[in-house]
Amino acid sequence: DGGITQSPKYLFRKEGQNVTLSCEQNLNHDAMYWYRQDPGQGLRLIYYSQIVNDFQKGDIAEGYSVSREKKESFPLTVTSAQKNPTAFYLCASSPRQPWSEWPQHFGDGTRLSIL
């Protein structure tokens, strides 16, 4: 079955540590997205990528970094500069342009907590 796989499901970060969240898709979608969701809140866009080796900042990119070396992979690194990283992180993809006119497919998320 085609879909988006996020790992790990739960992740704990120590102070001053960088952690990387994995997102892999086998849908052959061009665009991929990272969202942050805080309890009882909506989704806020962190980064997105519409083509390999290119990505753009979303609304809350500070303290995060991404790469898009392969079409199917879009890992997110939460750096030590992100002072409040505790949240639920969701990865999504959409097939082609125009990007905002296609449904997005989501993974099942990674819950990140501070130790």
Next chain:
Amino acid sequence: SQQGEEDPQALSIQEGENATMNCSYKTSINNLQWYRQNSGRGLVHLILIRSNEREKHSGRLRVTLDTSKKSSSLLITASRAADTASYFCATGPIQGAQKLVFGQGTRLTINP
């Protein structure tokens, strides 16, 4: 910045009743989408309605769009316990970056 605002923030009804959720937005859009999120899971796309459409149906779901009022509603008929979830609207703006903007969601609880 949040484009969509859902109302109510939380809704609790009895099984078998209809549930209505509303979404308001601020700028002109190409389309509006509704998603469902079960607790601890990712979002699942339910329905997309384009700016030139006024109503759309999918099973027990009915979505309306009023572009003059910049608002949409999602109606779930004959609710079931399995409909318990959070529901989000997302708008695809005409201008600016080509990305969806999600609202804060309505938490729907269906009581057996």
